[in-house]
Amino acid sequence: MIDLHSHILPGLDDGSETFEAALELARSAIADGITCVAATPHVRDDYPTEPGQMEELVASLRAGLREQAIALELLTGGEIALDFLPQLDDAALRRFGLGGNPRCLLLEMPYSGWPLGLEQTVFDLQLRGFAIVLAHPERNDEVQERPERLERLVEMGTLVQLTAASIDGRLGPPPQKTGIRLLQLGLAHLLASDAHAPTVRQVGMSAAAKQIGDEALAAWLTQDMPAAIVAAGEFPPRPERPERPNRRFRRR
Numbered sequence: 427m428i429d430l431h432s433h434i435l436p437g438l439d440d441g442s443e444t445f446e447a448a449l450e451l452a453r454s455a456i457a458d459g460i461t462c463v464a465a466t467p468h469v470r471d472d473y474p475t476e477p478g479q480m481e482e483l484v485a486s487l488r489a490g491l492r493e494q495a496i497a498l499e500l501l502t503g504g505e506i507a508l509d510f511l512p513q514l515d516d517a518a519l520r521r522f523g524l525g526g527n528p529r530c531l532l533l534e535m536p537y538s539g540w541p542l543g544l545e546q547t548v549f550d551l552q553l554r555g556f557a558i559v560l561a562h563p564e565r566n567d568e569v570q571e572r573p574e575r576l577e578r579l580v581e582m583g584t585l586v587q588l589t590a591a592s593i594d595g596r597l598g599p600p601p602q603k604t605g606i607r608l609l610q611l612g613l614a615h616l617l618a619s620d621a622h623a624p625t626v627r628q629v630g631m632s633a634a635a636k637q638i639g640d641e642a643l644a645a646w647l648t649q650d651m652p653a654a655i656v657a658a659g660e661f662p663p664r665p666e667r668p669e670r671p672n673r674r675f676r677r678r
Contacts, residue, residue, distance in 0.1 A: 427631050428652035429455060430464045430525050431505065431532065431561060431587060431618035435483040439473040441622040448487055452498045454624040459632045462499040462656070464525045466532055469514070470507030477521035480504060501525045501656065505561055507534050508541050516554060525656040530557045532587070540568040540575070548584055559585045559655070562620060564592050564605040573607045580613050585651075587616040590634035609638065612664065616655075617647040640665070 433441025434451050442448040455463055465484050467475045481502060488500050504522030506514070511533075520528035531551065541547075548558050563569045563576060563586060576586060586608060592601035608614040619631050635644035642665035650662045 427458075427460045427635070427648040428462045428525075428656065429460050429619045429621070429631060430503070430559070430616060430652045430655065431466050431589075431620045432463045433465075433467060433505075433620070433622045434463060434500075435465045435467050435480065435487065438475050438479060438483060439468040441467065445487070445490060447623060449490055449494055449496065450624045451621060452487075452491060452496050452500075455619070455621070456496060456498055458630065460498070460619075462501065462652075464501040464503040464656075466503040466505040466524070468507070468534070469504045469522060470510045470534065474510075474513075475504065477504075477518050481521065503532060505532050505534050508536070508544070508547060511547065511551075519556065524559055525652065527655055527658045529555055529658065530559060530655050532559045532561055534561050535563040535566050535569075537565050538567050540566075545578060545582065548579060548582060552583065557583065557585070559587050559616065561587050561618075562589045562592065562601075564588055564608055564614075565597065565601045570600045570604045573604055573611060573613065576608065576613045577611075585615040585655075586613055587618050588614050588647075589620045590617055590631045591620070593617065593634040594630060594637045596630065609643070615647070615661075615664075616651050617644070618652075640667075 433439055434448050436442045436445045436448045442451055467480055469475045484500055484502050491498055503524045524530040524532045569575055588605045591597045592605040595602045635648055638644045646665050654661050
């Protein structure tokens with residue numbers, strides 16, 4: 427699996443606090459079946475990460491992974507707050523490109539309220555040549571009330587990334603119910619860990635993939651789509667739904 431949302435870099439935000447904690451998170455990812463992780467530190471007012479800081483820590487952690495014989499590929503990235511975008515020019519945005527893809531940005535969906543001008547923001551970024559991935563909208567209260575609200579953004583080409591802990595229930599019933607509903611509506615494209623620590627907000631992508639109850643869809647969410655983003659290639663089509671839906675998945 428490929429995990430395109432992780433706060434593995436030490437000391438930059440509310441993720442790994444120390445270098446050793448980052449290595450332990452990497453070991454946890456490997457144990458969960460992940461081969462590649464994008465480091466996506468917060469880029470917002472309380473954590474105003476600069477591209478150079480992210481790049482330097484990625485290089486340092488890569489060296490540590492090699493030294494510890496941890497076979498995890500580490501890529502660059504950033505989780506950018508919508509209200510922080512005006513402080514970043516296109517050159518900086520490209521350096522924060524998701525998975526090292528300079529034309530793809532991971533934007534942080536707030537947990538409450540529908541951001542004013544969200545569609546216009548996405549449209550403007552697209553005009554500047556960027557593709558948009560929206561992080562964890564299933565945890566937003568407005569989306570929980572009406573998941574169909576994401577339809578217009580998806581029609582515009584926005585990709586939706588769900589958090590593994592939402593799908594397997596670790597974040598509670600509302601995010602789980604909303605995440606599953608977005609999958610059923612065809613409004614979700616990626617599954618990622620948003621891991622902050624080996625034990626708290628841990629990786630857990632394999633459990634979430636199993637919870638989906640559809641192996642082809644789970645592979646598309648955790649392998650095919652993230653691989654296409656990293657390679658800056660064409661997005662593979664979503665697997666067709668089975669003729670007989672998985673009853674266990676429907677109940678959940």
